[in-house]
Amino acid sequence: MSKILFNEKQMKILEKNNNVKAVSTKCITYTNSFKNEFITKSEKVILPRRIFEEAGFDVEILGMKRVEVSAGRWRTKYKKGELLDDSRKGNSGRTLNRELSSDEIIARLQAKNKLLEAENELLKKAELIERGLIIKITD
Numbered sequence: 001m002s003k004i005l006f007n008e009k010q011m012k013i014l015e016k017n018n019n020v021k022a023v024s025t026k027c028i029t030y031t032n033s034f035k036n037e038f039i040t041k042s043e044k045v046i047l048p049r050r051i052f053e054e055a056g057f058d059v060e061i062l063g064m065k066r067v068e069v070s071a072g073r074w075r076t077k078y079k080k081g082e083l084l085d086d087s088r089k090g091n092s093g094r095t096l097n098r099e100l101s102s103d104e105i106i107a108r109l110q111a112k113n114k115l116l117e118a119e120n121e122l123l124k125k126a127e128l129i130e131r132g133l134i135i136k137i138t139d
Helices: 008-015 032-043 048-054 064-080 102-131
Strands: 020-023 028-030
Touching (some): 008 020, 028 032, 048 064
Antiparallel strands (some): 020 028
16 A cells, blocks of 8 residues: 555545546555556556556556556456456455445356356366376476
8 A cells, every 4th residue: 555645635636537436545446447458558568657647647646656556466467367356345354234236246146156167177176186087297
């Protein structure tokens, strides 16, 4: 998390940007579409600062360190094949006090389905290894 805190004026400017989901004094949450657009442009060797500026961000408000850290985090997740979704909402430990929208329900069910498919594949491989049908290669 950046040491730069946003003041009320800066928060209002950032909230107006369509690429921002939420802003607090300490944190900015970008939309998934912006993160995906960032990765696409980044693969075309466009510098992070330029991508943020083209998306309507004032890099002076954000701070270059925040831009670089976000860019690095998104690139790492993308290279690992992970989703660029905001993981904080699932890890807060707080219970959700509102009803989920249909889009949120679908997203959760898709994530659960993906996890179950991965577990099934793992179990299949483990069973094949136990049967001796796959020889486990060790270094």
